[in-house]
Amino acid sequence: MEDEVDRLVEAWHAERPDLDVEPLHVLSRVSRLARHLDRARRAVFVAHGMESWEFDVLTALRRAGPPYELSPGRLLRATLVTSGTMTNRIDRLESTGLVRRSPDPQDKRGVLVRLTDAGRTRVDAAFADLVDRERELLGSLSPGDRRTLASLLRSLLVPFDTDPAA
Amino acid sequence: MEDEVDRLVEAWHAERPDLDVEPLHVLSRVSRLARHLDRARRAVFVAHGMESWEFDVLTALRRAGPPYELSPGRLLRATLVTSGTMTNRIDRLESTGLVRRSPDPQDKRGVLVRLTDAGRTRVDAAFADLVDRERELLGSLSPGDRRTLASLLRSLLVPFDTDPAA
DNA sequence: CGTGGATATCTCGATGTCAAGACAGGTAAG
DNA sequence: CTTACCTGTCTTGACATCGAGATATCCACG
Missing domain, CATH: 1.10.287 (Helix Hairpins)
Known part of the structure; x- marks a missing residue:
C-alpha cells in the first residue's frame, strides 16, 4: 500500500x-x-460547538485539576502561543462564560484563569469524544504496533522536550 | 526517558x-x-532568506521536474491551502522574482506558474540543507527503527490519502 | 449550436496570530 | 530605602490565511 x-x-x-x-x-x-x-x-x-484553540486552553485548565485554575503565563507556555494571543483567547472564552478571570491574591501583577462549571462540562464531553475518535484512527494498528510507534516517536521527541533550544 | x-x-x-x-x-x-x-x-x-510558505510552493514546482511549471490549482492542492492564499503567495513569489506567471495556452481561464532560474537555485540549496537537518533529527534512531517508524506511520496515513473524506 | 453546470483564478472582508513594546508590580543588591 | 532589573499581562499594528463570492472560460448534453 x-x-x-x-x-x-x-x-x-x-x-x-x-x-x-x-x-x-x-x-x-x-x-x-x-x-x-x-x-x-x-x-x-x-460537534461540541468548539474550536481547536478553545479546546487547547480548556484542556490545559482541566488537566491542572481542581480548582482548574492557571495563570495566563502558564497557559501560554502550555499551549505554545504568544502572550497577545493568549490575552485574546481568554477574553473570548470569558465572554462565552467558559472561564473566569480573577486577580491573583499572591501577586498583584497576576491574573488567574479558572474553568467555570459550564466550561468543565463542555471540555469533558469534547475530550471524551476526541479520545474515541483518535482510537478509531489508530484502528489499523495492533496494540503492539501502537506501543512500538509511541516509543519510537518518544525518542524523537525527547531532545526537543529536554533541550531549551526548542 | x-x-x-x-x-x-x-x-x-x-x-x-x-x-x-x-x-x-x-x-x-x-x-x-x-x-x-x-x-x-x-x-x-x-539561513536561506526564505519562509516556510515560500519553500512549500517552490518545492512543489521543483518536484514537478522540467519545465518546473504548474497551475495555481495544482499548487494549492499540493500545499493544502485555499485559492485566495495561493494567489497571494504567487503574487509575492513573483514580486521577488522566484516564479513567473504566464497564460496557459491550452486553457484561457488558466495560468501557469514557472520556477525561474533564481527560484530553482534557491530551493535546491534550501532543500539540501533541510534534508541534512532532518537526518540529524533522526540521529537517535537506527536504520531499522526508521524503516519501522516510516512503515507504521504509512499505515496511519493511507486511509487519509485514499479516502476523499480528508 | 446553445445552454447549464463545472472549473480556474482572483478579489475582498474578517479574523487569529505574532512581535514588539507599554506598564504595573515584584525582587535583590547596595 | 532606592535603584535597577526582572516578570506578568495587556495593547497595538502588521500580516498570512480563510471563506465566500465574482468573473471568465470550458465542456457535455440536448
Missing part, C-alpha cells in the same frame, strides 16, 4: 538523485499526519 | 481515570513532533 509520501519521495529521487532523501519517509509523514489529525479533531470539536 | 506526552497522559489519567487515554501516546506525539519540526525547518529556511 502506497501513500502520498511514497510518491513524494519518488518524485524527489527522480529530480535530485544526488541526495539521500530517506529522512522524508519519517518526517514528512509526521507533518502530513499531523495536518490530517488537525482536521479530524476540528470535526470532533464542531 | 520521559517526554512531555508522558506527563500529559499521566495528568489526564489522574483527572479522568474513567477514560482510556492510550491513543494520546501516539497521536499527541505526532502533533507535538510536527510542531517542533516546523520550528526546526523554519530555522533552516531563514
Whole structure:
C-alpha cells in the first residue's frame, strides 16, 4: 500500500538523485499526519460547538485539576502561543462564560484563569469524544504496533522536550 | 526517558481515570513532533532568506521536474491551502522574482506558474540543507527503527490519502 | 449550436496570530 | 530605602490565511 509520501519521495529521487532523501519517509509523514489529525479533531470539536484553540486552553485548565485554575503565563507556555494571543483567547472564552478571570491574591501583577462549571462540562464531553475518535484512527494498528510507534516517536521527541533550544 | 506526552497522559489519567487515554501516546506525539519540526525547518529556511510558505510552493514546482511549471490549482492542492492564499503567495513569489506567471495556452481561464532560474537555485540549496537537518533529527534512531517508524506511520496515513473524506 | 453546470483564478472582508513594546508590580543588591 | 532589573499581562499594528463570492472560460448534453 502506497501513500502520498511514497510518491513524494519518488518524485524527489527522480529530480535530485544526488541526495539521500530517506529522512522524508519519517518526517514528512509526521507533518502530513499531523495536518490530517488537525482536521479530524476540528470535526470532533464542531460537534461540541468548539474550536481547536478553545479546546487547547480548556484542556490545559482541566488537566491542572481542581480548582482548574492557571495563570495566563502558564497557559501560554502550555499551549505554545504568544502572550497577545493568549490575552485574546481568554477574553473570548470569558465572554462565552467558559472561564473566569480573577486577580491573583499572591501577586498583584497576576491574573488567574479558572474553568467555570459550564466550561468543565463542555471540555469533558469534547475530550471524551476526541479520545474515541483518535482510537478509531489508530484502528489499523495492533496494540503492539501502537506501543512500538509511541516509543519510537518518544525518542524523537525527547531532545526537543529536554533541550531549551526548542 | 520521559517526554512531555508522558506527563500529559499521566495528568489526564489522574483527572479522568474513567477514560482510556492510550491513543494520546501516539497521536499527541505526532502533533507535538510536527510542531517542533516546523520550528526546526523554519530555522533552516531563514539561513536561506526564505519562509516556510515560500519553500512549500517552490518545492512543489521543483518536484514537478522540467519545465518546473504548474497551475495555481495544482499548487494549492499540493500545499493544502485555499485559492485566495495561493494567489497571494504567487503574487509575492513573483514580486521577488522566484516564479513567473504566464497564460496557459491550452486553457484561457488558466495560468501557469514557472520556477525561474533564481527560484530553482534557491530551493535546491534550501532543500539540501533541510534534508541534512532532518537526518540529524533522526540521529537517535537506527536504520531499522526508521524503516519501522516510516512503515507504521504509512499505515496511519493511507486511509487519509485514499479516502476523499480528508 | 446553445445552454447549464463545472472549473480556474482572483478579489475582498474578517479574523487569529505574532512581535514588539507599554506598564504595573515584584525582587535583590547596595 | 532606592535603584535597577526582572516578570506578568495587556495593547497595538502588521500580516498570512480563510471563506465566500465574482468573473471568465470550458465542456457535455440536448
